[in-house]
Amino acid sequence: MRRWNGWGDDTVDFEVPLAASEYLSKLIGPARPPNKISLEEMVAMVPPSRLQDHRLVSTDVEDRIRHCTGQSMSDWIFFRGGLVSNFPDGVAFPESDNDVREILRFAREIEAQVIPYGGGTSVVGHLTVPKSEQCIITVDMGRMNKLLDLDKQGCLATFQAGVRGPDLEAALRAEGFTLGHYPQSFELSTLGGWVVTRSAGHFSMGYGRIERLFVGGEMETPVGTFRVPAFPASAAGPDLREVIMGSEGRLGIVTKCTVKVTALPEAEVFPAAFFRGREEGVAAVRALAQAEIPLSMIRLSLPEETMTTLSLKSGWQMDLLYHWLAWHGVRDQKTMLLYGAVGTHKKVNWALRRAKEIIKEHHGVNVGTSVGKHWYKSRFKLPYIRNNLWDQGYAVDTLETAVPWNKASLTRKEIEEGLRRALNEMNEKVHVFTHLSHVYPHGTSLYITYIFRLGDSATETMTRWRILKKAACEAIVRTGATITHQHGVGIDHQPYLVAEKGAMGMEVISSVCRTLDPDGMMNPGKLLK
Numbered sequence: 001m002r003r004w005n006g007w008g009d010d011t012v013d014f015e016v017p018l019a020a021s022e023y024l025s026k027l028i029g030p031a032r033p034p035n036k037i038s039l040e041e042m043v044a045m046v047p048p049s050r051l052q053d054h055r056l057v058s059t060d061v062e063d064r065i066r067h068c069t070g071q072s073m074s075d076w077i078f079f080r081g082g083l084v085s086n087f088p089d090g091v092a093f094p095e096s097d098n099d100v101r102e103i104l105r106f107a108r109e110i111e112a113q114v115i116p117y118g119g120g121t122s123v124v125g126h127l128t129v130p131k132s133e134q135c136i137i138t139v140d141m142g143r144m145n146k147l148l149d150l151d152k153q154g155c156l157a158t159f160q161a162g163v164r165g166p167d168l169e170a171a172l173r174a175e176g177f178t179l180g181h182y183p184q185s186f187e188l189s190t191l192g193g194w195v196v197t198r199s200a201g202h203f204s205m206g207y208g209r210i211e212r213l214f215v216g217g218e219m220e221t222p223v224g225t226f227r228v229p230a231f232p233a234s235a236a237g238p239d240l241r242e243v244i245m246g247s248e249g250r251l252g253i254v255t256k257c258t259v260k261v262t263a264l265p266e267a268e269v270f271p272a273a274f275f276r277g278r279e280e281g282v283a284a285v286r287a288l289a290q291a292e293i294p295l296s297m298i299r300l301s302l303p304e305e306t307m308t309t310l311s312l313k314s315g316w317q318m319d320l321l322y323h324w325l326a327w328h329g330v331r332d333q334k335t336m337l338l339y340g341a342v343g344t345h346k347k348v349n350w351a352l353r354r355a356k357e358i359i360k361e362h363h364g365v366n367v368g369t370s371v372g373k374h375w376y377k378s379r380f381k382l383p384y385i386r387n388n389l390w391d392q393g394y395a396v397d398t399l400e401t402a403v404p405w406n407k408a409s410l411t412r413k414e415i416e417e418g419l420r421r422a423l424n425e426m427n428e429k430v431h432v433f434t435h436l437s438h439v440y441p442h443g444t445s446l447y448i449t450y451i452f453r454l455g456d457s458a459t460e461t462m463t464r465w466r467i468l469k470k471a472a473c474e475a476i477v478r479t480g481a482t483i484t485h486q487h488g489v490g491i492d493h494q495p496y497l498v499a500e501k502g503a504m505g506m507e508v509i510s511s512v513c514r515t516l517d518p519d520g521m522m523n524p525g526k527l528l529k
């Protein structure tokens, strides 16, 4: 069953190896396990629902608890610390477009606010329930999960928007196709959620980010149905897919999405290589991104991340790897590259041959495919470590941005140093590490993980996190990077949006909101104030 207060299924655990706990303790100090709030204690905190009965809306207390937050760090701190005070008054579980329309009509009649809910995996506060005089209805799309149409000739699939990653892929694979979209939240996140947050998966270099895959769909808005037909291409004015993509539940509830799919690949191969330091690694991935090789992924872990990742592993294979690398001159600044190719055997072989040449030109040491195989097998398990580290007393948060190549080093340094320094006054240290996981010919994303110790109280932990988040966001804006490459805006990034959209851009977005949602009932406070 899904954990009510953490990540993922409660039968899955990611035990932190002793060596990794010791490594962390040495870096930022030993931690103390926090107090735990039980589900029964949480149930006792939930106020009575203000909603009148409706056949599609549950006011069950546990449903309301399970839908009152997403997975952002502030959600975790509030929720796990028992500070959460706002719950939806009810949770609707529509099964059809008609149900969605009926819920929106009902919400409008009673002047309720509506929060669309996909898989509940948002990490930037998209789902946080605001304090409100109005009733709040969260609409869980999980039962709208069917494959509606597969056009094999045109490689187009239409799904109901609440379909989760594994169900979507299973339905396509049964017919010999794949979408190839794998955010790390794949097991819980939904197609509708991906589209409205503009998500990116680890094979987006090959298959494309969700905006390259989304070709059309339908969204139920407070003023009617908004339809975007799935044309192969069109010159008919502005592209209205852009109204849906990135809308973050502010404009309506997406009910259907048509996406481009691809025939299942013959081969998927994920080799690894190591570089002697970050500069060589970054130069190599830039060259790979600009060489127009059909790679499906690139993930370059800079030295701090490489060390942290390696600290999770031990055994004779690791000893062998260290010796092999040392023999090739790769020692204390190890920079690990995972890359992949997916497609026909011919295409994969060609891509990997060319990639290896470029890696060699940058003094990289190819180490075969066993590291990549391990990554592939455990790629969706890593987020579970967040549960276990929290129980030990450590908070893990991530943030991401994208920036042209000529600013990438400055942006990374400013963010990392800002985070490392942020808690100096509290005498607290922060462990920070970065990887480049979505690289483009003209720039790269930067994905930063930071780990800090929980405070003695949830309030103190929240203070620490707010200081850290502010330091990182300010560094992003100061260096001219985007406030988000893949997680979206939600609440956490909202104050920084104007820096890149400008006042006129903000007004354009607001005016679309006013047109489709004149009463401001959709997901209030997210994306825009």
Ligand SMILES: Cc1cc2nc3c(=O)[nH]c(=O)nc-3n(C[C@H](O)[C@H](O)[C@H](O)COP(=O)(O)OP(=O)(O)OC[C@H]3O[C@@H](n4cnc5c(N)ncnc54)[C@H](O)[C@@H]3O)c2cc1C
Residues within 6 Å of the ligand: 007, 070, 071, 115, 116, 117, 118, 119, 120, 121, 122, 123, 126, 127, 141, 161, 162, 182, 183, 184, 185, 188, 189, 190, 191, 192, 193, 194, 195, 196, 197, 198, 199, 200, 201, 202, 248, 249, 250, 252, 253, 254, 255, 383, 486, 487, 488, 523, 526
């Ligand atoms: C462990 C973990 C790993 C992650 N890895 C990645 C990653 O690799 N790449 C990435 O891009 N993101 C990642 N994320 C972030 C998150 O998974 C994505 O933002 C994802 O797209 C959210 O999808 P969801 O279905 O869970 O949406 P939710 O979290 O439920 O909702 C997110 C927003 O979308 C709106 N929404 C959802 N469904 C609909 C709908 N049908 N109609 C209208 N609005 C809707 C909600 O109102 C909300 O504003 C990760 C998150 C976690 C916790």
